[in-house]
Amino acid sequence: MSDHSPCLNCGACCATFRVSFYWGETDSAPGGDVPTQLTEQITPYRACMQGTNQPQPRCVGLMGTVGEGVRCSIYEKRPSPCRDFPFHGENGLDSPDCQRARAAHGLPPLPSNPTRPRLIPIVAA
Structure with missing residues (x-):
């Protein structure tokens, strides 16, 4: 995650969605990294991160206050859904799920396509 990532002060996705994944990603399987003691079968x-299979989810790995300052306590060992979840504006693309998670926590939406480069039309002479 880059230093300009809005994820560093958001964390809404970690407190909105169930984080489920193939059990083989846990460290109880050969080659798995996700700490098994932080998961639920x-x-x-299929397994999920503890706390995310609740009516009001919050991942056990999320540290800090949503919308103020957060970090993932297992960032280097996080499961594939976390690795694959794009924040809104990452690579110039919109992320409706990111925006929905932010709204669920009363956070303002991120600007649409904040990093997408502007295309300048080429005029033929």
Whole structure:
């Protein structure tokens, strides 16, 4: 995550969505990284981060206050849904899920396409 990432003071996604993934991502499986003690088994093949399978989810790995300053306590060992979740504006793309999570926590929306480069039309002579 870059220093300009809005994720460093947001964390809304970690306190809005269930973070479920294949159980083989846990450290109880060969090659897995996600700490098993921080997960909950959903099915024989699916696990989720503790705290995210609740009516008011909040990942056990989230430290800090949503909207003020947060960090992931297992950032280097986070599961694939966390690695794959784009923040709004990442690579110049919109993320409706990011915006929805922010709204759920009363945070203002991030600007639309804040990093998308402007295209300048080429005029033929």
